[in-house]
Amino acid sequence: MSLEFTSSEMMSVTAARALTSEMTCFVGIGLPSEAANLARLTHAPDITLIYESGTLQTRPDVLPLSIGDGELCESALTTVSVPEMFRYWLQGGHVSVGFLGTAQIDRYANLNTTLIGDYRAPKVRLPGGGGAPEIATNAKEVFVTLKHSKRTFVKDVDFLTTVGFGRDGKARDNVPNIGRGPTIVITDLCILKPDPETKELVVHLLHPNVTREDVINATGWEIRFADELGTTPAPTAEELEILRSLKARTDAHHAGQQ
């Protein structure tokens, strides 16, 4: 059986598979939210999803457009204030996985969502840090998902909004009371993990029909590949069906809301 799927679908399905029912996941909007809800609707029905708007253990039927859509509150176990969310639930150590998107990532998995260019004279101004800077250190580990390109995968981020392992890979060394940082990066081409020693991102699995050259051409530094480079399993028919119906439901809902 050979299924048709897009690279975006491949990315969402793969990102979803990184999650399990036992996790408490602090979910960023966009790709992470899509992956987390796909996980919940497939193999991880009991995963606990938390959004920074204060919604604890939420189960939206459609993907929220914003971090605080009504869906999230109405389907949550309870909704707390934003300071409580960041202070008691995130900083208090109750989040096992922080799931983040980003505009730029560098070889040490540092994230830039602030700007391209110089801080005082930006070429492109991006939204800013949001929840990410503290999710990255207060969650026990961090998953990152983004599309792979030379613009997004850069040797050094223009601005270090959210720490992966710092400019030299050592930013977490000897810092007490913080999480392990990024443990997996999922793109539309491959799965990367930090080298256990140097913390530099290394490609571990290529998605079906993706070549080493595709990844090399889409990465802004000399990307390394693991010695035993594998292939990511393709999406199953069930995963694709549930993802597509979630997205169709979402589009219909948001378009109709007037």
Add this chain to the structure above:
Amino acid sequence: MSLEFTSSEMMSVTAARALTSEMTCFVGIGLPSEAANLARLTHAPDITLIYESGTLQTRPDVLPLSIGDGELCESALTTVSVPEMFRYWLQGGHVSVGFLGTAQIDRYANLNTTLIGDYRAPKVRLPGGGGAPEIATNAKEVFVTLKHSKRTFVKDVDFLTTVGFGRDGKARDNVPNIGRGPTIVITDLCILKPDPETKELVVHLLHPNVTREDVINATGWEIRFADELGTTPAPTAEELEILRSLKARTDAHHAGQQ
């Protein structure tokens, strides 16, 4: 018309009169609570009462035995957590009057509710600080009410739990962002106020039928009297009736609760 009343009733009625409808009053249990609710039931119907258990704007029908009786919550506008009460509402500057009782008070209106004797080998162990240390500095002003005796009115408190004006009368000088401290002390004998300069407590009004000697004999230091010493107005028939019915209602309620 000459009414019969006890010195305790005189004290409660006088303490109640210090309060107005415009005040937001953080109420200690016991005498302050009795006075504050009497005020609410007589001349200050719109006074806002706050108890440290988190009950905002409460209107109990009977006096609570504890700071957190069900009455307080059920009749409150809303009930918040204890950290929120102390952080947002008291420290945040929303309390105009802190109304405190105490076991000991000294000439600079410092309060001791910790112990009599030496800290490591107490003669009498008292309950401790409770809310008072921060009520005394975070409320815009403080009213104190207690029974007058040589045991309670001492030259220097054994332990300074809650600051009035400090051991030398100068503890509030140049301390930013705190309230004025005690502005009135109401006992069963008289009304005292701190001297505007030295902060030493001075008797301003004697209750009906109380003499200077009564106060001198019940005070552990050489008590001063104001140049124009007045007499506190006696309780009115209405005040006494409302106070007595409040106390009767309270006794019946608490005895019957099993």
Add this chain to the structure above:
Amino acid sequence: MAEFLSLREAVSRYINDGDTVAMEGFTHLIPFAAGHEVIRQKKRDLTLIRMTPDLVYDQMIGAGCAKKLIFSWGGNPGVGSLHRLRDALENGWPNSIEILEHSHAAMACAYDAGAAGLPLAVLRGYIGSDLPKVNDQIKFIDCPFTGERLAAVRSVRPDVAVIHAQRADRNGNVLIEGIVGIQKEVVLAAKRSIVTVEEIVDNLDAGVNACVLPSWAVTAIAEAPKGASPSYALGYYDRDNAFYKEWDGIARDREAFQAWLEANVFEKGAA
């Protein structure tokens, strides 16, 4: 006690040119009606504070109300950039604006500290981030008990807080329900506050632990039905997600934006 005023009167009386104004509502209950009234009254040189300056601040910045923005995430959620904000930052149109940016956690803590009457908040934050290099309101302190290095941020104490809530009772007590965000904190942290509400009712009909702002903690209340639209008010109306998407097109173009502003803000009076 809170005063009941028209929105026009409340904005006119309590927001002055040059004020520091925090209009909050974390994606829910965003005070759009109040923002539009600020634009209509041509308030200028405001320092605008908001964790998530989305469309309402994009509109106010595009209309020339702001000289400075303090924020932690500035985008059109799920859609993209705030083009008016970017035009101001990248091209100085209609005027250049200063920015001071935080993370969400730090800003939430800064509001919390403001509500708690403190000059600073302490958090485990900003580790390894470049943000402390560009924001002088972030410092680091050592815990006197453990020696751990922690971030400290100056608390937020705005001149005016503006929020939208579901309802107020006739005494001026305000109920906020659902995603309560940072609304209680900003009102308690500010010197003055304006609360717009969907309706004024006899009885709040609130649970024992509901998020209620007592009348004595609020300066002014203005009735503004649908006052959060295109954001939403739980129990009243849904988020107009289609408009959020549509805004992207309007805001990309200065003329389209100005035409929108004329037709939808200036030509409509306050309720």
Add this chain to the structure above:
Amino acid sequence: MAEFLSLREAVSRYINDGDTVAMEGFTHLIPFAAGHEVIRQKKRDLTLIRMTPDLVYDQMIGAGCAKKLIFSWGGNPGVGSLHRLRDALENGWPNSIEILEHSHAAMACAYDAGAAGLPLAVLRGYIGSDLPKVNDQIKFIDCPFTGERLAAVRSVRPDVAVIHAQRADRNGNVLIEGIVGIQKEVVLAAKRSIVTVEEIVDNLDAGVNACVLPSWAVTAIAEAPKGASPSYALGYYDRDNAFYKEWDGIARDREAFQAWLEANVFEKGAA
């Protein structure tokens, strides 16, 4: 996820001799049933933490469970002293105990900081008080922004939190209503937690912003109907104020206390 256990099993498994145990409930929802089970199981050398150590700790201290007490107000509210606490402090009976005392504000902030994963809390407190002289967990810091001197207290992070709540659903989510005190904070600040509940229900029937502890934030849940009596549980039963007054007589006398303990705690098993 929270485990459902009998109270006996929960106390046996999660409270060890020598542990730091915080049993909270600010006059409301005091976990008396759990305290009695601790007495029956003859737990020893506990460091007991509680803002208002009232009758439940008086009983546990009189029964010899405690070696140290951390508190901010220790009395029988509206009645008078805790005679068992005083006997331990003044006469070392049945054993001497150490104390560490705070103000309510500081302790509430210390729990809040514990829940927030911080090593310290900062407050405007203890100004002019002698308490910092006898409590080495109080220090002072200077605000790096304003220079204001503020109190710092070490956060509270107990080994075990014990609270009583109205109800849990079958997934182990817990609802607390009414005077919620410090209960959420103590559970989040502790390494382990035991929650006793009036009943276990299919549906919590809670408002959108209710005080709910998710199952994954709780270690063990034990059903204990009337588990807060003589304290109360809003919506279930009232405070037994008459017993609080009666306790004064029982606790004044060592033999009367021991007879009460025998008849009311040891001879009654856990539910």
